[in-house]
Amino acid sequence: MSGSKNDTVVVIGAGIVGVCAAWQLARRGAGVTLIDRDEPGRGCSYGNAGALSFGSVAPLAMPGVMRDAVSMLLDPAAPLRIPLTYLPKAATWLTQFVRAARPDAVKRISDALSTLLANSIEKHLEILRDVGATGIVRRTGQLYLYPDERWLAKDAGSWQLRKAHGLRIERLDREGILALEPEVGPDYAIGMFTPDQGMSVNPYRQVTAIAADFARHGGKIVRDNVVAIEVESEQVRAVRGEAGTYPCDHAVVCAGAWSAQLLRALDYALPLESQRGYHVTVASPGISISRPVVAADRKVFLTPMEEGLRAAGTVEFGGLDRAPTRKRAEFLVRDMARVFPRVQIPDGWSFWMGHRPCFPDSLPVMGPSRHRGLWFNFGHGHLGLTMSAPSGDILARAICGEPSNIDLAPFSFARF
Ligand SMILES: Cc1cc2nc3c(=O)[nH]c(=O)nc-3n(C[C@H](O)[C@H](O)[C@H](O)COP(=O)(O)OP(=O)(O)OC[C@H]3O[C@@H](n4cnc5c(N)ncnc54)[C@H](O)[C@@H]3O)c2cc1C
Numbered sequence: 001m002s003g004s005k006n007d008t009v010v011v012i013g014a015g016i017v018g019v020c021a022a023w024q025l026a027r028r029g030a031g032v033t034l035i036d037r038d039e040p041g042r043g044c045s046y047g048n049a050g051a052l053s054f055g056s057v058a059p060l061a062m063p064g065v066m067r068d069a070v071s072m073l074l075d076p077a078a079p080l081r082i083p084l085t086y087l088p089k090a091a092t093w094l095t096q097f098v099r100a101a102r103p104d105a106v107k108r109i110s111d112a113l114s115t116l117l118a119n120s121i122e123k124h125l126e127i128l129r130d131v132g133a134t135g136i137v138r139r140t141g142q143l144y145l146y147p148d149e150r151w152l153a154k155d156a157g158s159w160q161l162r163k164a165h166g167l168r169i170e171r172l173d174r175e176g177i178l179a180l181e182p183e184v185g186p187d188y189a190i191g192m193f194t195p196d197q198g199m200s201v202n203p204y205r206q207v208t209a210i211a212a213d214f215a216r217h218g219g220k221i222v223r224d225n226v227v228a229i230e231v232e233s234e235q236v237r238a239v240r241g242e243a244g245t246y247p248c249d250h251a252v253v254c255a256g257a258w259s260a261q262l263l264r265a266l267d268y269a270l271p272l273e274s275q276r277g278y279h280v281t282v283a284s285p286g287i288s289i290s291r292p293v294v295a296a297d298r299k300v301f302l303t304p305m306e307e308g309l310r311a312a313g314t315v316e317f318g319g320l321d322r323a324p325t326r327k328r329a330e331f332l333v334r335d336m337a338r339v340f341p342r343v344q345i346p347d348g349w350s351f352w353m354g355h356r357p358c359f360p361d362s363l364p365v366m367g368p369s370r371h372r373g374l375w376f377n378f379g380h381g382h383l384g385l386t387m388s389a390p391s392g393d394i395l396a397r398a399i400c401g402e403p404s405n406i407d408l409a410p411f412s413f414a415r416f
Pocket of ligand 1: 014224259378380
């Protein structure tokens, strides 16, 4: 399946995943064209929480997930929302999600996640050192907050998995929380601190810095809406956009939540859903925090970004075309004020919504396809920023015929 370093490659999608893959390929000498219908980094990669969570080896579907999901669906303020009218569309995905929560599946998935996540911060730092933007990624640690033992018990399985895969975890009482983050309000009594994890202080700037370096070294960035991947005798020949056709030896699909619809014409039926997430960033919050703080009971990340304090989270089903729901962002504002009671949030706050590309088993689809020269790298879900640097390297190795450093089988499209 693999080619040579002199091949021409078209990468579809200039989010953090596509940009890292394009950069890695260009660095190996391939002639790479990166196509996006928008400027690089304006999709989901624009507004995530910036957490680099190499220890997050627990899939979203864990044993007991249905019980938690049902109680969340009955609570309009819960971090999970599925509009009733969308339920029939999401039914197949949800069935596969529940199946992925079986203990044997959880073990298999978390083993695969750990191979992909291993050394991800180092991989980000390697790229950023090369592009001259090292300050963007920092090893700040992450602090997860729980109101009490009952809330912590709900996540016990996830913490066990993280620990089993080698993540350093320090349990903190209220005093320990305040020693790290003095602004945390009285509702939180237990902290789980992971000192080795990190963050990006500006995920959008991270994408644009890598894209600019890619272009500086001869990579081509084209703005076009891709409408088809042209195949002849099971071999990719070109990528067709509205504005032109781009002949290539390889096409790499990194179109995030839009990837599955692009592949339907080639008869790939992949259960990719958008889990719509939101953020609110407060430019002058009047308080200072040093690391991503996670309100684990609300599944909300509060991250000190270059541009201000960001609250990010929520899982909303509803597909790619519905308008954003302002109510979801209002809950984030409320959560920010609960975690940090002294925060100053202006009345005129605005919000952002992005499409997390999610498969039901929390693993991306990554690697070769049924067609020669067609490669996949999408569906990184809640961990797409974290996984982008390692997945770009893995894919570039595969395309350039270098030995792989991980087993790609668990990430194959053929598992669906
Ligand atoms: C609220 C929120 C918080 C998050 N927090 C974190 C976090 O803390 N840590 C973490 O690791 N991850 C986080 N994520 C997940 C992460 O942001 C995503 O997994 C990641 O950005 C996906 O990157 P991508 O490049 O695959 O997709 P995208 O960034 O969406 O890029 C896909 C690109 O493809 C382009 N495209 C699509 N179709 C076409 C077409 N037909 N023609 C041309 N171009 C096309 C789009 O324009 C887009 O630019 C979060 C996500 C959200 C929403």
